[in-house]
Amino acid sequence: MKLTKDQINDIKEQQAQNNKTKRVTAPELEKILYEALPALDHGFIRVVDYMGDDSSIVQSARVSYGKGTKKVSTDSGLIKYLMRHWHSTPFEMCEIKYHVKLPIFIARQWIRHRTANVNEYSARYSILDKEFYLPNKENLAAQSIANRQGRGEVIEGEQAKKVLELLKSDAERTYHNYETMLNQRYDGTTIDENKKGLARELARMNLTLNTYTQWYWKTDLLNLMNFLRLRADHHAQYEIRVYADIMLDTLKRWVPITYDAFMDYRVGGTEVSAKGKIVIQKLLNGEDVNLTDSGLSKREWNELMEAFQIKDKIV
């Protein structure tokens, strides 16, 4: 990630603010406010604003007149209770806003989460930066054979080199031709004074999906956790997980009590179906259970055995 001098100054200017407020603040989050936290090769995440803290959840759950915080232990108990019983509205009372730079193919995945507010940098209006995502060697995975939408082993040697060359040269060529069509270079200078440029809203179609875009993305705490639950999961595509992991850290700085409950009940927890419950009950009773009688599919059976570390039952 490389920022221009102007961008660095803009960020410094924001960080130099020292405003007074009667609102609650999240001191650990304030420490990294506006900072561009690097993600992938050219991307970043910046927290640019937030509203509320752990006490706000308690306050609105109680519809109280005051700050809502009586004692940390009481608040923690209530937040855990709300999380465990899937209460949603108190967690909607906190809000966070990010500025994110990310490859377009990841932006397309990200935006499927509709309960958020988005302003994306407009390629109808402006020229996109000359930056493309190229995976690190260790992330250059082959198609998984077991899972139609997952990754398998890492691709190595000549084939890996070839893939990276293709990605790089195609992104560079299509960007170069984007400039040609626009009759304008990425720095804004005109190429040929005697020519008109193609409309930006058309020229952009020549760019590859690893081109970086950026947006402001704002969501409430509940929907942030829904996003992170799916996107910080090991089933998520690596490239979006990189962003989700950084956001998990901002969650911890912002609402540490909620973060703990989230890790315990959502991220680290597991769900057991009605049929799965019977299997576990029988195992606890020392009864014999097998895949065939369980009514589970092989995949479900193995997921259950793995969740409870019953290694010898995996088939």
Place this chain on the structure above:
Amino acid sequence: MKLTKDQINDIKEQQAQNNKTKRVTAPELEKILYEALPALDHGFIRVVDYMGDDSSIVQSARVSYGKGTKKVSTDSGLIKYLMRHWHSTPFEMCEIKYHVKLPIFIARQWIRHRTANVNEYSARYSILDKEFYLPNKENLAAQSIANRQGRGEVIEGEQAKKVLELLKSDAERTYHNYETMLNQRYDGTTIDENKKGLARELARMNLTLNTYTQWYWKTDLLNLMNFLRLRADHHAQYEIRVYADIMLDTLKRWVPITYDAFMDYRVGGTEVSAKGKIVIQKLLNGEDVNLTDSGLSKREWNELMEAFQIKDKIV
């Protein structure tokens, strides 16, 4: 509106906060933060948190790295442009949270605006306050004859007195019986130590719709304006308009540039249909136009003539 000593202290404690933040602040809004602004006879509105200011709209519309504010005049021009062309997403980047006390029949109207976050005081869990809305004499209107969902002339004299007595005595009696069923008084004391009380989730059904409830209500700036456009309008029921008018004032303190654009383009503006446009065009050309030829209904015609103050054409 009457607050208990504890409530007053809770509010004072919140207002005494003096936190430092790198976030943008809205100084005029900070001045009234947490204050209980009276509404109707026992209700109130309190701003309990907010995120962003006018510059946040500009910042996200530009997806900029910095504060977004270049010059007030430039920002104002952009905000007016965004408002005029119905750009929605930049206005979603600011958020506000209210604590509201209001009669249940108004709460039922209010909650039809779904794009907001709500935590209501739970009458399954707690006993509701002994407070009911009773209209002022000047708001005791008869049913409108012209408009099936509007108000007509004020009811006066004996009939008015009777109505107010009925409202008061019914609310008091049903509340008293609510206490009897709960076997508990509004202050929490038990009525008969030898009896069980009816479940709160059942007893509440005996209350009348003018009983006050309260909630935390949080929304973004776009949806706040959508709410105010409908609820501060003269077609809205008086009792919700009282709240909307107070909120309009908080809007002005929070985002003064946006407030101006909102008043000009939304609240003070009008819409003209395709057929209506032709009528106005003809009038501007000095042509004769009449209701019959216009293709408008009588109601539409009159609404159009009123919007443009063409008094002599009203039929």
Place this chain on the structure above:
Amino acid sequence: MKLTKDQINDIKEQQAQNNKTKRVTAPELEKILYEALPALDHGFIRVVDYMGDDSSIVQSARVSYGKGTKKVSTDSGLIKYLMRHWHSTPFEMCEIKYHVKLPIFIARQWIRHRTANVNEYSARYSILDKEFYLPNKENLAAQSIANRQGRGEVIEGEQAKKVLELLKSDAERTYHNYETMLNQRYDGTTIDENKKGLARELARMNLTLNTYTQWYWKTDLLNLMNFLRLRADHHAQYEIRVYADIMLDTLKRWVPITYDAFMDYRVGGTEVSAKGKIVIQKLLNGEDVNLTDSGLSKREWNELMEAFQIKDKIV
């Protein structure tokens, strides 16, 4: 539940429709289309329209050109997979619309589910029916002592009789006074030709919360299941569960494969936290575990033991 002659005829007329369509249909649901299924003492649920069936979920998950149904067994496998892995969007592709008559205090609970479309009968515009909910004797529960928002034992004898009398007489008196204020009876006749009536939008505030209202309520299959998961649960208030149970039956008629998966993975399933998983793992390994070392609260511990029927560990 009692319908007027006109209402019965309206329903019959709808049911007599025999239209041809190229759309998919749900034959079991068609059988009860438009029928008023009774709920509580005066309420009902009617399915008035729907879109899609089980095959529509498969079709959109595959983004296929055709009907999506290859074989029932394949479809069933895919639907189970989608449900297990919390895929949401394919279930949003089916839609259902209900006409519901329900007490206002239940309507207020119901409407907290915001991801639905609602048109409620307007008491600003019309006079509400003279119908109030009165619980059956077996549902007249005392406040739970263990759970602040639950029910305990049934109230019986004199106290029960008293409660029912109060509910009945208060509802009747407030309705009677509602008519007096409106200067109009529930059947539309005027009371005193020489008087104006109070505006309907005001008079309604005198009604008690057990008065029946009605609405059209439309939602997609995903959000219907979210609603039913919470509202058909034994923690839900009895009065809303009555409606949820009827809707569960309509779900089964509409999308039987999805219904089965829903019952297995959502309704009958359980969630286990990270800490809870360790407890179960230890028990499966024959290790000794107790509440103190588990890091669980007493309540969590007991919920876990109950979920897996480990009765002797309940503390």
Place this chain on the structure above:
Amino acid sequence: MKLTKDQINDIKEQQAQNNKTKRVTAPELEKILYEALPALDHGFIRVVDYMGDDSSIVQSARVSYGKGTKKVSTDSGLIKYLMRHWHSTPFEMCEIKYHVKLPIFIARQWIRHRTANVNEYSARYSILDKEFYLPNKENLAAQSIANRQGRGEVIEGEQAKKVLELLKSDAERTYHNYETMLNQRYDGTTIDENKKGLARELARMNLTLNTYTQWYWKTDLLNLMNFLRLRADHHAQYEIRVYADIMLDTLKRWVPITYDAFMDYRVGGTEVSAKGKIVIQKLLNGEDVNLTDSGLSKREWNELMEAFQIKDKIV
């Protein structure tokens, strides 16, 4: 647009359905159900399901027991009234589902409308079709000089030829290299049996933004009109307008009364700000008005004069 034999058969099979239903139907829409209506060079729109018709709007606005249709003229009056006064919920009671094939850069614009349900063809899971959008010559516009996000004159001659060549060759080369990386051709055949293919979720990043994707897109009537109002507007990008225009035709077939009201009040109508109203009032009164005194910006002034065809006042 070219469909495979299998796709054509799938569509025919759907169209051959002849189901009976008690639901309301929209006969004109049934005529084109499932048909692939061509859009751009390789795209299409297919209506694959719908719920409700004009009478459903009336029915839910009235919360009626019956079909809601009394007389067409009454229904039409009510629908016009609802549209004029921005009533939203009755229009949410109808639903439509499309299958759309469209270039990725248009899909990215489209998906900004969040109040819809979407299932997109997954390039993590499958290989995308070898189809790219190439503009017709008459749509190869230069960047507008007046409007930073619009189009100006058409580009012609050698430059046009060059642009089209670049778009074509870049799309073909990047697609070819996509196949190389996948070690698989677009028809599913393996290229080199001795090699693994790159994970599909990675290889897709090499594709250009004019590659076609497809999705199921479902929305309610209100949100469809919000979409069409913005996307069938002449300010919208040509490539999305092509789709919006086709959808306007499906709207007409589906709910003809609503379509008429929509064209009159939304598409053909105009909005006038508070300041603009004063200008028109003065003009109607024969008073002199000019830009400077009006308080309008030059752009606003001209938009107003154009809306009412006051050609000689345009500055």
